[in-house]
Amino acid sequence: xxxxxxxxNQINVVxxxxxxxxxxxxxxxxxxxxxxxxxxxPSVGSKLTTPVSPLEITIKDEQxxxxxxxxxxxxxxxxxxxxxxxxxxxxxxxxxxxxxxxDGKIPYKAVMDVxxxxxxxNVRNVGLMARPRSx
Numbered sequence: 053x054x055x056x057x058x059x060x061n062q063i064n065v066v067x068x069x070x071x072x073x074x075x076x077x078x079x080x081x082x083x084x085x086x087x088x089x090x091x092x093x094p095s096v097g098s099k100l101t102t103p104v105s106p107l108e109i110t111i112k113d114e115q116x117x118x119x120x121x122x123x124x125x126x127x128x129x130x131x132x133x134x135x136x137x138x139x140x141x142x143x144x145x146x147x148x149x150x151x152x153x154x155d156g157k158i159p160y161k162a163v164m165d166v167x168x169x170x171x172x173x174n175v176r177n178v179g180l181m182a183r184p185r186s187x
Contacts, residue, residue, distance in 0.1 A: 106149035107138060108181070111158050111166060135173050142176060153181040 105122040112118060118126035119134045121141075129137075142148045150170065154163045163180075170178050 104145055104148055106151045106179075107141060109134060109150065109152050109166060111152065111154040111162050113158065113162070117166070131169060135169070135175070138170075138175055139173075147177070149177040149179060150175060151179045151181050 108120040108126070110118040110120065110126055117129060117131065117134060119129045119137060120126040121137075138148075138150055152163060152166055167178065
C-alpha cells in the first residue's frame with residue numbers, strides 16, 4: 053500500500069550557502085586587483101579663483117540672438133560677433149562658460165543650430181539654461 057506524499061515545508065539552504073561562498077571567494081580574489089582612483093585635492097595656500105559669471109546667448113526667434121555679459125544687459129548681435137566675443141573671453145579665462153537660454157516657444161531646431169555653431173567653432177563649456185532667469 054502506498055503512503056500519501058507529505059509536503060515539504062522546509063527550504064533547503066545548502067545551495068544558497070554554496071553560491072554565497074563562491075561569490076565570497078571571487079570578491080576576495082578580485083578586490084586586491086582593483087586600483088583605487090586618485091583624488092587631486094587643492095593644496096593649502098593655493099590661489100583660489102573667483103567664479104566667472106557665464107556668457108549668455110538668448111534665442112528670441114529662429115533668427116534673432118541676444119548676447120549678454122555679466123555687467124551689461126542683452127545686446128542684439130550677429131552670430132559672427134557673438135563667436136568673436138566668446139573666443140576673446142575664453143582666451144582670457146579658460147573656465148569661461150557659455151549658456152544658451154531659449155523660451156519654450158522657440159523651436160528645438162533653433163537651439164540645435166546655435167549649439168552646432170558653437171561646437172563647430174570649438175567653443176568650450178557650453179550649457180543650456182534649465183530655468184528662466186530671475187531678473
